[in-house]
Amino acid sequence: MKVSITVNGKKQESDVEPRTLLVHYIRETLGLTGTNVGCDTSSCGACTIHLDGEAVKSCTILAVQADGTSLTTIEGLAKDGVMHPMQTAFMENHGLQCGYCTPGMVMAAIGLLKENPKPTEDEVRMGLEGNLCRCTGYHNIVKSVLAAAGAK
Amino acid sequence: MIPAAFEYKRATSAAEAISLVSQYGSDAKFLAGGHSLLPLMKLRLAQPAMLIDIGRVKDLSYIKDAGSHLAIGALTRHMDVETSKVVHEHAPLLAKAASHVGDSQVRHRGTIGGSIAHADPASDLPATTLALGATYIVQGPKGQREIAASNFYKGFLESDLAADEMLVEIRVPKMQGAGWSFQKFNRRAQDWAIVGVAAWHRKGEAGVALVNMGSTPILATSVANAIAKGASISDAAALASNEADPQSDLNASSDYRKHLASVLVRRALEAASK
Ligand SMILES: Cc1cc2nc3c(=O)[nH]c(=O)nc-3n(C[C@H](O)[C@H](O)[C@H](O)COP(=O)(O)OP(=O)(O)OC[C@H]3O[C@@H](n4cnc5c(N)ncnc54)[C@H](O)[C@@H]3O)c2cc1C
Ligand code: FES
Numbered sequence: 001m002k003v004s005i006t007v008n009g010k011k012q013e014s015d016v017e018p019r020t021l022l023v024h025y026i027r028e029t030l031g032l033t034g035t036n037v038g039c040d041t042s043s044c045g046a047c048t049i050h051l052d053g054e055a056v057k058s059c060t061i062l063a064v065q066a067d068g069t070s071l072t073t074i075e076g077l078a079k080d081g082v083m084h085p086m087q088t089a090f091m092e093n094h095g096l097q098c099g100y101c102t103p104g105m106v107m108a109a110i111g112l113l114k115e116n117p118k119p120t121e122d123e124v125r126m127g128l129e130g131n132l133c134r135c136t137g138y139h140n141i142v143k144s145v146l147a148a149a150g151a152k
Numbered sequence: 153m154i155p156a157a158f159e160y161k162r163a164t165s166a167a168e169a170i171s172l173v174s175q176y177g178s179d180a181k182f183l184a185g186g187h188s189l190l191p192l193m194k195l196r197l198a199q200p201a202m203l204i205d206i207g208r209v210k211d212l213s214y215i216k217d218a219g220s221h222l223a224i225g226a227l228t229r230h231m232d233v234e235t236s237k238v239v240h241e242h243a244p245l246l247a248k249a250a251s252h253v254g255d256s257q258v259r260h261r262g263t264i265g266g267s268i269a270h271a272d273p274a275s276d277l278p279a280t281t282l283a284l285g286a287t288y289i290v291q292g293p294k295g296q297r298e299i300a301a302s303n304f305y306k307g308f309l310e311s312d313l314a315a316d317e318m319l320v321e322i323r324v325p326k327m328q329g330a331g332w333s334f335q336k337f338n339r340r341a342q343d344w345a346i347v348g349v350a351a352w353h354r355k356g357e358a359g360v361a362l363v364n365m366g367s368t369p370i371l372a373t374s375v376a377n378a379i380a381k382g383a384s385i386s387d388a389a390a391l392a393s394n395e396a397d398p399q400s401d402l403n404a405s406s407d408y409r410k411h412l413a414s415v416l417v418r419r420a421l422e423a424a425s426k
C-alpha cells in the first residue's frame with residue numbers, strides 16, 4: 001500500500017505492507033535508526049516518536065495508520081547542527097548512561113513539556129511513566145527534564 | 153514481533169465502516185487506536201484477515217453536554233477524556249479513570265470505544281462506565297440500538313456487539329455532584345490494575361464496579377444495595393466480592409484479590425463520602 005508520510009520535515013513516499021510496524025518503517029525503510037526497539041510490547045517507550053506533535057509508541061502503530069501524518073524522530077530535533085534544548089539538558093545533567101532508552105526519553109520529555117511546560121518533579125516522574133531505563137538512571141533523567149523546563 | 157499478513161481498508165464514516173465489515177464478515181475487525189488489537193496481533197493471538205481502520209472517523213471523536221448526560225464519541229481518545237473540562241465538571245470519576253490508562257503515549261492513541269468494545273475485565277473504563285450507569289449506542293446495518301452497560305459484557309473479551317456492529321457513542325449520566333473515588337492497585341505506575349474500584353456515593357445511594365475481579369467488569373450490586381439500606385461503609389465493603397469470581401494468576405491469588413476488593417471498596421466509599 002502506498003503511504004505518504006512527512007518525516008522530520010521531508011515528505012516520504014513508500015510502498016509498504018499493511019502489517020509493517022511504524023518503527024520498522026522508520027528504522028528499515030527510511031534507515032533512521034535513532035528510534036530504538038526495546039520491549040516490542042508497548043511497555044518501555046524506547047520507540048517513542050512524535051506523530052502530529054504527540055508522543056506515541058511507534059512499535060504499536062502500523063505504518064499505514066500514519067499515512068498523511070507528520071512525524072518527528074530523534075534525528076529531526078537538532079536544527080543546523082545545534083541540539084534541541086532537551087538534548088543539551090540530557091548531556092549536561094548526565095541524563096544517559098548506555099543511551100538505549102535516551103531517544104525515547106527525550107521524545108517523551110519534549111511531549112511532556114508541551115502539555116505541561118512547568119512540571120513539578122512528581123509530574124515529570126509520572127509523565128515519563130511509559131519510559132523505562134534499564135540502567136535505572138531516573139534521577140538524572142528527571143533532573144535533565146526539570147533543567148530543560150527552566151526549573152533549575 | 154510482526155503481525156500475520158492482512159488486508160487494510162480505511163473508513164471515513166461509521167456507515168462506510170459497517171458496510172465494509174458486513175462485506176468481509178467475521179474475518180474482519182475494526183482498528184481504532186490499535187492499542188489492544190495490535191499487541192494481540194503481534195503475538196498472533198489475533199489474526200484478522202481484514203482490518204478496517206476507523207481511527208480517522210473524525211466525527212466520532214467528540215464530548216458533548218447533552219443535558220442529563222454526557223455524550224462521548226467512541227473514537228475519543230483517553231487523553232481527550234482525561235483533559236476535558238466538561239468531563240471534569242460532570243463525570244470527574246471518568247476523567248480520573250482515563251488518566252490511569254497505561255501511560256501518556258498509550259492515552260494519545262487508545263480510544264474509549266476501543267476500550268469498551270474490547271471488553272477486557274482488567275481495563276479501567278468498562279468498569280468505570282458500568283459504575284456510572286452508562287448506556288452504549290451501537291450501529292449496525294439496520295440502524296442504531298442502545299445497550300445498558302450492565303447488559304453489555306458477556307464474558308472474557310466478549311460483549312453484546314455483533315460482528316457487523318460498531319460502538320458509536322457512550323452516554324454517561326451526569327454525576328450531579330456525587331462524591332467519587334477511583335482506586336487502582338498495581339505494582340508499577342503504568343501497569344494494569346491487579347484490582348481496581350470505581351465508586352460514587354451520594355446520601356444513601358452508591359454505584360460500585362470492580363476491575364479485574366472476574367471474566368467481565370463486575371457491578372458490585374450487593375455493596376450498593378447495602379448502602380441503600382443504611383449499612384455502614386465497612387459492612388457494605390465486606391460484600392465487595394459477592395458478584396465477583398476472580399481468577400488466580402502471577403500477580404495475585406483469587407483470595408488475595410477478594411481481600412483487596414473489600415479493602416479498596418472501603419477506601420473508595422470513604423473517600424467518596426467525604
Ligand atoms: C502498554 C499498554 C498499557 C495499557 N494499560 C492499560 C490500563 O492500565 N488500563 C486500561 O484500561 N487499558 C490499558 N491499555 C489498553 C488501552 O486502554 C487501549 O487503548 C484500549 O483497551 C483499546 O482501545 P483502542 O482504541 O486502542 O482499540 P483497538 O486496539 O483498536 O481495538 C480493540 C478491540 O475493539 C474493537 N473495536 C475498537 N473500536 C471499536 C468500535 N468503535 N466499535 C466496535 N469495535 C471496536 C476492535 O476491533 C478490537 O477488537 C493499555 C495498552 C497498552 C498498549
Ligand atoms: S519498543 Fe515500543 S514501547 Fe518498547
Ligand code: FES
Nearest residue numbers: 097101133134135
Ligand atoms: S541509559 Fe541505559 S537504558 Fe537508560
